[in-house]
Every structure is written in C-alpha cells, then in structure tokens.
Amino acid sequence: MKITKVTTLLELLKAIAENIPQTLEIETSILSPHSITLPEGYKITGKSNESCLVCFNNSDGFGVTRDNTISNLTVMTKQTNRAIYTVCGIPDMGDIVLENLNITGQASIIARPGTDKINLVSNNIHITSCDSRHYSEQPQKYGVNVYQGALTVYNFNSDKNSKIDCTLTNISLGYKNSPVIGSGIFVCGFGDEGGKVNLEVLTTGAIFSNGMLPYGTANIITAAVFILYGVEAKKVEHHGELVTYGVNDMVLDTWGKVERWVSDDSIVSYGPSGIGFVNFGTVKDFMAQDITTYGLGARGFNQYDGTVENITFKSITTHGDGSIGIQVSKPIGNMTVEENVTTYGSVGNSLVKGVLTELAANAISIKEGGKVESLTINGDIITYGDNVTNYALEGGEVTKFTIGGEMIANGENSQRQLMEE
Structure with a gap:
C-alpha cells in the first residue's frame, strides 16, 4: 500500500482527494477547520502519538467509511x-x-x-x-x-x-x-x-x-460502563478503578447478555442513586472487588430484571440514606460476599425504575419476586442507621443462607432480621 508522508493540512487533503487507498503518515501537528472523511481503504497514522496531533477547532473530526484505520495519534x-x-x-x-x-x-x-x-x-x-x-x-x-x-x-x-x-x-x-x-x-x-x-x-x-444530571431527575440515567439491550458480550474485564460522580450515575449496568464480567479494582459511586452494579440483563458469571457508594439512595447491587448465575463481591459498603447494600427482585443463582456488607444510612429516596421511592438502607433486601439459590456472607452484615433492617426478606426467598461472621444492627429502632410472608 502506498505511504504518503503528511506535514500540512493541504498535503492531507490532497492525499485524500486522490481517493486511492493508502496510508497517510502524520509527522507533526495539524489543525483543520472542518471535519475530514476518510475514503474506503485509507489508513491514517502518526509518526508518534505524543507529537502528532490532528485537531478540529470548529467541527467533528474524522469520519470513517469502509476498511479504515486511525492509529498512533492524538485526535482533538x-x-x-x-x-x-x-x-x-x-x-x-x-x-x-x-x-x-x-x-x-x-x-x-x-x-x-x-x-x-x-x-x-x-x-x-x-x-x-x-x-x-x-x-x-x-x-x-x-x-x-x-x-x-x-x-x-x-x-x-x-x-x-x-x-x-x-x-x-x-x-x-x-x-x-x-x-x-x-x-x-x-x-x-x-x-x-x-x-x-x-x-x-x-x-x-x-x-x-x-452524567451531570440535576438532583431529582427520574427519567435519565448514565453509567461508567453500560452494556445495553441487543448486546451479547462474551468477556468484560476492568483493570482499573471505576468511578461515577453524579445523580443516577450507575457504575456498572446491563440490559443485555454477558457471559463473564470481572472487575479487579474498586467500584465507587459518589452521587445520589448512583448504584455500584445494576443488572436488568442476563449475566452468567460476575466477580468484583470492593463496591462503595456515598450518595443518597446509592445502592451497592441491584437485581431488577433478568438473572445472574454466579456473583461474587469482595465487600459492599454504602453510606447514604436509602442506600441498600444488596437488593434482589428477581430469581438469581449463587451470591457470595467474601468480607462484609455494611450500610451507614437510614431512610431516604432512591431511583427505582424511573420513580423516586423511599427506601430504608437495609444491608440485604430480598423483595417479592426475588429468589436467591444460595447466599453466602463470609464476613459480617452490619447496619449503622436508624430504622433499618440487617437482613430483610420482604416477600422474597433465600434457599440457602450462610454467614461466617455476625449480624449487627447498631441504629435506633433497627433489627437484625425481618421475614415477611
């Protein structure tokens, strides 16, 4: 394939006008006042991605068509x-x-x-x-x-x-x-x-x-990583911290299908209703390290729809009012928490399927329609807020429950266990 060295915008545009598949090698910094469409078969690469920039000051950048490569560049x-x-x-x-x-x-x-x-x-x-x-x-x-x-x-x-x-x-x-x-x-x-x-x-x-959403927004959400409907994912892995800051900012969310999902660093949410992991889809195996949320109504893990076969967390900690540690509303398989499930909040608002709803910051909540085949907590289940429940079976079912540590409810009018038929 022909290689064309490019040092100016004019040289770049002339090479593209040839409409002959080639590699364009950028050797410097170039500024374009308009977007640039790459014809079929064109590749554009930088001699060095530290010093080779293509910048667009008033428009979109590169449009790709068919069999295009963009590599080794800074694109601004x-x-x-x-x-x-x-x-x-x-x-x-x-x-x-x-x-x-x-x-x-x-x-x-x-x-x-x-x-x-x-x-x-x-x-x-x-x-x-x-x-x-x-x-x-x-x-x-x-x-x-x-x-x-x-x-x-x-x-x-x-x-x-x-x-x-x-x-x-x-x-x-x-x-x-x-x-x-x-x-x-x-x-x-x-x-x-x-x-x-x-x-x-x-x-x-x-x-x-x-997401920069105003507090009280109920009909828009975002996520650090969102695998949505129509997607079938074989392997998803995270090798760095995952952090969201705003209202309704989930960290991990799926409406699709994922076979294997692994996060080997911390998952952190700072905003209201910013949930650590939300599952509306079908997940086979999910494994995560520590999940920590700070905002009002920011739950640790929520199973709303679909299912997960095997799910493991190192620990789950929530700080806000209404911030449930684990909430399950649909049948799932095996869940393990290697260390503690801890909530610090009391009662507060949280976004539930597009509606702001008052929730107690229970450590574990199994709602009607929820069923867990086996739930294993190797550490403690701890709540610090008032008027919350440590382990709440709210119409749901846990077939096998194992805890290696203690169930501790520290707040006023709080209880260690609630079972509703």
Missing part, C-alpha cells in the same frame, strides 16, 4: 463534538480499526439504517474529555433514557440482520476528579429485537464519568 475536537464518527448509509463498513489514540471528544461508532455490518477493533484508547449528553439517539426502557458515552458503539439499525462485531481492549476514560460527561463506555443494539452487537471482548483501565 471540542468535548461536545465527535472526534471519530461513522458516515451514514454504507451497507458494509468492513474493518474499522482504532488503535493507540488519545482523544478529546466522542468516539462514536453508530450503524444507522442503511448500514448492516461493521467490524470494529479498538485498542489502547484514552478519551481525556467528552460531553455526550446532547446526542438524540438514546435507548429507552424501564422508565428511563440513557445518555450516550465517551466511547459509543450503537447499532441503531432496526433490521434484524444488521450487526456490529466489536473488540474493545485497554479503554480508559477521564481522570480522577476530571471525569468524562455523560456515560463512559456505552454499547447498545437497537432493542430487544432488531440490530445486534456482538461484543467479543471489552477490557478497560480506569474510568471516571459524571
């Missing part, structure tokens, strides 16, 4: 723009490869009507800053809409034969106390029926996100 737009995006109406986009990139703005791979096939490979991507709140394509279910993410992979084509195959490895977003705005990683199909996404692998480093 305004945080409200798309740094990399898919061009509409191409039936088969072939292989889209994004590798070794530092990005300001959104990386947006969306299949709209007219696009039936995309094979996306993304590796070693860091998005420093993005605000994805204003994009209108938003999934809807359970009484809420979901904001897109800094990295968005979305099959918005309703044709049941349309599919995005993707591998996303070593993705990191934002910085500590400097999160991306909106969701973090967002992977979504058209719906429960229609266009699908096959997510072979997702691995991440640290992710920091903030």
